[in-house]
Amino acid sequence: MVTLPKLPPSCPDLRSCAWTEHGRKHFPHRGLTKDHTRHRPAKYLPGTRPEQIRAIETATVSSAALAPNATSNRTEYARETDQVIGWDAGEDATVSFAECSGGASAGRAFHGRPMTVSNHKLRGD
Amino acid sequence: MTDSFRKLGLASIEVAVPDSTRHGRVFLPATQLGSVDFGALAVDFGHRFVDEDDEPRLELLTGAMALRAISVETYPGETSPVELHAYVRAPEVSTAPIFGCVLATTALVEHILAAPPHLVLETASFQVIGDEASPASILVGLQAWAARVWPGAVLPKFRLAQWPENEASTLLRLPRLHLATTSMTGAPDFLTVRDFPTPEDLQRL
Numbered sequence: 001m002v003t004l005p006k007l008p009p010s011c012p013d014l015r016s017c018a019w020t021e022h023g024r025k026h027f028p029h030r031g032l033t034k035d036h037t038r039h040r041p042a043k044y045l046p047g048t049r050p051e052q053i054r055a056i057e058t059a060t061v062s063s064a065a066l067a068p069n070a071t072s073n074r075t076e077y078a079r080e081t082d083q084v085i086g087w088d089a090g091e092d093a094t095v096s097f098a099e100c101s102g103g104a105s106a107g108r109a110f111h112g113r114p115m116t117v118s119n120h121k122l123r124g125d
Numbered sequence: 126m127t128d129s130f131r132k133l134g135l136a137s138i139e140v141a142v143p144d145s146t147r148h149g150r151v152f153l154p155a156t157q158l159g160s161v162d163f164g165a166l167a168v169d170f171g172h173r174f175v176d177e178d179d180e181p182r183l184e185l186l187t188g189a190m191a192l193r194a195i196s197v198e199t200y201p202g203e204t205s206p207v208e209l210h211a212y213v214r215a216p217e218v219s220t221a222p223i224f225g226c227v228l229a230t231t232a233l234v235e236h237i238l239a240a241p242p243h244l245v246l247e248t249a250s251f252q253v254i255g256d257e258a259s260p261a262s263i264l265v266g267l268q269a270w271a272a273r274v275w276p277g278a279v280l281p282k283f284r285l286a287q288w289p290e291n292e293a294s295t296l297l298r299l300p301r302l303h304l305a306t307t308s309m310t311g312a313p314d315f316l317t318v319r320d321f322p323t324p325e326d327l328q329r330l
Contacts, residue, residue: 018241023227023251029200029210036212038221039182041250050204090221102169107242121178 011061011075011100011110019054022111026086027053034087042088042113056085057112060096067097067121074101078115078122086114095122135235138163143171146276149247152234157243175249183249183274185223189215190275194282197267198222206232209258211267214286226250226270230258249274260285 011017021027028046037043044053060079067076077098084092097119098112115122136155141148151166175183189195196214201207208229212222227250229237234253237245247253252273254266264285271280 020240020242021237023229023237023245023248024202024204024208024233025227025250027202027204027208029202029208031200032210035221036210036224039185039219039223040178041176041182041224042178047203101172102242109242 011077011108017061017100017108017110019058020109020111021050026111026113028086034090037087038090040089042086042093042115044086044114045084048086053112056081056096057098057110060098060112061100061110068123074099076100076121077112080117088114088116088119091116091118095119097121135231135238138166140167140170142174143167145171147174147249147274148276149174149249149273150253151247152238152245152253154238154243170246173246173248179250182223185218186213186225187275188218189213189223190271190278190280192217192281194284196284196286197225198286199228199263206230206236207258208233209263211263224250225267226252228252228254228258228263228266228270230254231256247273 025041026043027050028044028048030046032043032046060077061075063077063079065077065079067078077100079096081094081096084094085096086093093114093116095115095117096112097115098110100108100110102108134155135152136158137150137152138158138161139148140151149170151170153161192215198212198214199209200212201209208227211225211228213225214222229251231253234245245251245253252266252270254262264283267283267285268280271278271283
């Protein structure tokens, strides 16, 4: 029988996590092309509105899909959306990745970004 | 704390990344200033100053910062209050644009602070530029960003290129202008009657 590691409680409900814009680092901007994301950060597709970004990322942290790198003070989530939601490293990104952390100097908060399936974070490197 | 921030009831605290000379400001509602745990804030700031995914990009930017001059392109965001996304163009380092940081006005800081966790961190990828987004404030903001992230380095000269011309023309989809050879309104090209009153004549009426 496999013993599963003890995992932190799920976000956002159990730990009252709040969504943040994360400085809009992953928000689209006018004139955005795939080439702008080659060195990252990943960006959502042009025209993606903040409320859509919030909905995508909230759905991701509400899913039970825990990314491999989760730790006790930072929880990571990944969800396959089955559609291109943005660009990551110059490639189409279909995975919604989100992380929830904080709580030391302020309340816990989560934010996310589009991610390619080939991203090392999804392999747990 | 600047005058504009005091007026808005915002406070800013200068925080250093632990064991580093990198630094930035933390913005929060002035009403929360008395309850801040400065130790925890410094630790939090240190953890969040550079996202894990940003490390390779920061190495490229470090290479760009060693050049004598670099071009920086800024693109406005799609949401109000608008932010600017700044990219470094340094062909010696990469043929692709290298994201530098988001440039944020006071209005955006105030907007973000309105939602939990009511805290804005001036990290390696976020720079507050003050009340206005003008060429001067953008340039000063970029210099301040570079000085915070690469403290002590001799920084390059920044050449600012807002709305790169080649991309702006494709974005705006402006019709090509053709010089009209004939009148477009049907009006005569010149007046055939020459005895119209002059402005001086009209003043005397």
